[in-house]
Amino acid sequence: MIKIAYCNVEDLDLKKAYPLVSKERQEKIDFYRFEKDKKLSAGAYLLLKKLLAEENIINFEFKLGKYEKPYIHDNENIYFNLSHSGKMVLCAISDREVGADIEINDPEIDLKIAKNYFYNEEYKSIMKSDNPSDEFFKYWVLKESYMKYTGLGFNLDLDSFEIVIEDKIHLREDNDNLKFNLFNIEGYKVGVASEYETTELIEIDIEELF
Numbered sequence: 001m002i003k004i005a006y007c008n009v010e011d012l013d014l015k016k017a018y019p020l021v022s023k024e025r026q027e028k029i030d031f032y033r034f035e036k037d038k039k040l041s042a043g044a045y046l047l048l049k050k051l052l053a054e055e056n057i058i059n060f061e062f063k064l065g066k067y068e069k070p071y072i073h074d075n076e077n078i079y080f081n082l083s084h085s086g087k088m089v090l091c092a093i094s095d096r097e098v099g100a101d102i103e104i105n106d107p108e109i110d111l112k113i114a115k116n117y118f119y120n121e122e123y124k125s126i127m128k129s130d131n132p133s134d135e136f137f138k139y140w141v142l143k144e145s146y147m148k149y150t151g152l153g154f155n156l157d158l159d160s161f162e163i164v165i166e167d168k169i170h171l172r173e174d175n176d177n178l179k180f181n182l183f184n185i186e187g188y189k190v191g192v193a194s195e196y197e198t199t200e201l202i203e204i205d206i207e208e209l210f
Helices: 014-020 022-032 034-054 112-117 120-128 132-150
Strands: 001-007 062-064 070-072 077-085 088-094 100-104 179-185 188-194
Touching: 001 034, 001 179, 001 188, 014 022, 014 034, 014 188, 022 034, 034 077, 034 088, 070 077, 088 100, 088 188, 100 132, 112 120, 112 132, 120 132, 132 179, 132 188
Parallel strands: 077 100
Antiparallel strands: 001 088, 062 070, 077 088, 100 188, 179 188
């Protein structure tokens, strides 16, 4: 099982959302200075809460793994991953490990990031593309989704593994047959790494979070 959903939280009512999140999430929201970041933090939590409720998980508690990746205490068969960028929040839940990332497709991105930090063949593919910035973000969300899938995050070097974008996206020299899913939505790229292939990306209206 895997569900991947996103929501535009630009118009999120923070006063309405704040009481609906955990105390730990409220502290995180309070930490942010800008309202935009507060909305993203609250919206990501509420999106997760909605998807978990659909699996009959109502009361839940976060714990942190070895490399600070959160998991749901006392629900060993449910995994999740959150991401946000621009106005969008993203959540993926599954009965197996999952990593997910969303990024706004910025045409002004400095491609030296790929040259300095990506696997060399990935950088070559980006520069050969008709639209290098678009290609960059394909690799970025796929690579970050894999890093989050492993639980290592940025403890795993970006140039230590290669994503191959062909008809079937895959990890070079992958013995586990990991699946990658890539989506385009409203100027954003979404990447998901899991044991499932899916073409379904669910759009959630902001009112459905309440």
